[in-house]
Amino acid sequence: MAFPLYAGVYLQHTATIILTYLCLALSWDMLVRTGQISFGVAGFFGIGAYSAALTALNLKLDPLLSIAVGGLAAMAAALVLGLTTLQLRGMYFAITTLALTEIFRVIVRNLPGLTGGPEGTVLPSAIFDGDPTKTYWLLLAIALVTIAISEAFQRTRVYFAITSIRHDEMVARSSGLDIFKYAVFVFAVTSAIQGIVGASFAQQYAFVSPEGTFDIDFTLLPIAMCLLGGMHSTLGPIIGALVLGSVAEYLKLQLPYGHLLVYGAVITLVILLMPQGVAGKMKEQFVREQ
């Protein structure tokens, strides 16, 4: 974790990107544990990014404070969306979140006065004046908090709640669980994380644009990472993000856009050979050896 002190700027920046995806992957997985699949990661990422950029620019908010605002904005959006759509779970919810990213992209593109429209908005300066070491520490802190929340979800009675909602809603209800309340709660928390990550991304590059910020990659790559690493655990998405993040970065240098081929191949192979992911495979091996 402390390696950036010795590594160069390039490695620090790569590590920051991997941590960004790690947070997105882990937060996506936390919602999947309740059985709800969200395709709206890029949407909340973008809401966080734009809220942070616009409040920093127009209200002269401190960059760190604006990142918190980004998280709150994403959480508020998730609450509104969750309270209206999480009564219908599963596929209905997934489709709604799929539309979310597009809707916000269109809104942002068509409000040039506020958001800069299709050209986006440039901030006068990046956070920490562009210091890559400090940016790395910021993302590391966000990642550690995300990991802590994920572990809390696995170790407290929230775990029983989300697991029983995923497995069987009827059992969950008749064990005294308010499914709707829990689903909205987890959705709001995970969206807030995605908003904070998006906000840090905007502050880091001092730039937001409809295409770059609401990029579908912010939804698809975290999902690929979870599939690779293994879902329903803290370890799985972390492994997935580290492996896929490093491999992708290396391949980008070797052959442009080659990383996309690798994503496709990795996902296909994982689904065919070990549908439970790397972490799931390791756990299985561990149980067998006991």
Place this chain on the structure above:
Amino acid sequence: MLAVRGIDNYYGKLHVLRALTIEVGRESVGLFGPNGAGKTTLINAIMGLARPARGEIVFEGRSLLGLAPHQIAHLGIALVPQERELFPLMAVKGNLESGAAHIPAAREKMKSTMEFVFELFPILKQRLGQPAGTLSGGEQRMLAIGRALMANPKLIILDEPSLGLQPSVVTHLFGTLKEIKQKASILLAEQNVRQSLKAIDRGYVLENGEIALEGDAASLAGNEHVKRSYLGL
């Protein structure tokens, strides 16, 4: 304790329960009938999973109509659903804890209730760290009942617990109902009438959504219709 008075339930236009009335006191009550008679629908109505069009359901003086299933569970009704419905990858211990985790009154007594479950089903104590999916069919059913008991219910509803189990396991399982009755009232929906009649105080026979017969275990066992249709005599 529980009174269901004149409820009608529909699935679309299909009239599933017709002016159905049953009562469960501090006792164990059987609910018998063939497939499609409405046993599970009645249970779903009590649990708040299906809404009756008419009638009332009262538990300890409180109407259950309009309450959500989790609120009904909080009042002290626990359900062992048809089929096992466990969390197969979760350890036995986790499955048991999940029964109590979201009911405030049960959470405090988690330890002592778990001891009671182990007294009933000692095998579960040996299997504590094992994933529930690796248990045998009979053990899984015991675990499902154990999980419902963890909620410390005043009334426990069992929906066809004998389904898919070998006869010796069924006998053992129904034998434990007498001990469970010390703690909670029991509503037992079953097709295995012969075994059930040994385990219950009173019973109802449900046919086409109506009560065809009711009486204590002895009188049901002696009834010609029950003998012919359910006991194969």
